[in-house]
Amino acid sequence: MFDKYHLEHSLSKLAIEYQKPSRYIVAYSGGMDSTVLLHALKSIDDDTPIIALYVNHQVNDQSNEWSEFCNTNADSLGINFSAFKVDVDFKSGKGTEASMRDARYAIFRDFIKDGDWLLTAHHLNDQTETLLLNLFRGSGPDGLSGINNFRNFSNGKLVRPLLSVDQKYLRSYAEKENLNWIDDPSNKDNNLDRNFLRNNIIPKLEDRWISLNKRLSKVTQLANESKLHLIDLAKIDLDKVGLIDCYDLDPYRELSESRQRNLLRYSVNKMSLPSPPYKQLLEITKTIVNSGINSNPVVSWPGVDVRRYQNHLYLLPQIAADNTLKKIKIYPNDEYISLGSGMGTLSLEPSTNFGIDSEIANQGLLIVFREGGENLRPVNSDHNRKLKKLLQDKQIFPWMRDKIPILMLGDEIVCVADFWVAEKFSKLPGYIFKWHQKPKLGLP
DSSP, X not given: OOOHHHHHHHHHHHHHHHOOOSEEEEEOOSSHHHHHHHHHHHHHOSSSOXXXXXXXXXXXXXXXXXXXXXXXXXXXXXXXXXXXXXXXXXXXXXXXXXXXXXXXXXXXXXXXXXXXXXXXXXXXXXXXXXXXXXXXXXXXXXXXXXXXXXXXXXXXXXXXXXXXXXXXXXXXXXXXXXXXXXXXXXXXXXXXXXXXXXXXXXXHHHHHSTTHHHHHHHHHHHHHHHHHHHXXXXXXXXXXXXXXXXXXXXXXXXXXXXXXXXXXXXXXXXXXXXXXXXXXXXXXXXXXXXXXXXXXXXXXXXXXXXEEETTEEXXXXXXXXXXXXXXXXXXXXXXXXXXXTTSOEEEEEEOSSSEEOHHHHTTOEEEEEOOSOOEEOBTXXXXXXXXXXXXXXXXXXXXXXXXXXXXXXXXXEEEETTTEEBGGGEESSOEEEEEETOOOOBOO
């Protein structure tokens, strides 16, 4: 059975171990499961702020009506409500469900503040569906361990307090409390893999094997134990090969290929990057681990680049400089200018040290990127230097050298990122070119 005390026990147990949250953020779709979670949560905790967070995927004609319904429901419970619209990228090649999930969780990540717990209404039936889907996809222990009930997420925690509860008990609760919820018609679309399993396959399995959910939950528990052993092994191997995002290839080659792949999975997970497909893991061993020392190969999957440089393997979030910035000028005290996903932001700020002459900065400086053949004479240098050689001497990664922001006045370089200011345009005091949250650019 399920009642509010079940939820209270689950959350209290976690709060003792991990500290009570500053806010509960409930991922609220308006469906039965999240409606039960929201109602039960409100009935057990009047002290901790609760926010119902609705994400409008804009894929159904009723999406706006559902948002209003969720708002009304939350308001009737005395719970604050927030809603966001997203544009789902269905051309990503990930499929409908995964694309919508990515868009939804991007909102969640941005919304979560320090100390928040994001609660989702995943239950035991969802665990069964996820296990079967991962099994059919050929997943290893990570996939077979199913859905985690608690993990770090953005600036807070992601918690699934209903994961051990069969959905039939949530329905009993909803009916007993006379709750209202939305029945999304897309749940009947059997073109979606999860719906096909839920509507066509699992009922037949349950007719044959009683308590199917409990049987399969044992599989996820055993797989999770195996995963924990593999994590322990990865930690041992990481101590031998280097840092979480940078491996020394000599000791890395001494590992068996299965341990190499295990360490890669572990590192990617710890960096909160998308999981690697098995094909790419094989390609990393073939292309990067066994490549020549002077080569700079790359193996990629959405969100991740794995590269080699000077006998080291680097795990990197994918980045892309925003080339539209070539038409943008930056002025002192402007708001931060974004360089694009993963590339950080730029600003010009006053300083008591040497920097860009204020008369030059106030004219506005054009943001460009290296095209080749650039020269400048940095402060404290007695001659012009080729920018290519300066970047090499600074040990900037080859793949980053064309993504370094350069400020120009006319056809002359004023400064290169926060590395060098041209002698001709410098002054004491001057403006400093600040590059905030910049990506990994080169060797330490």
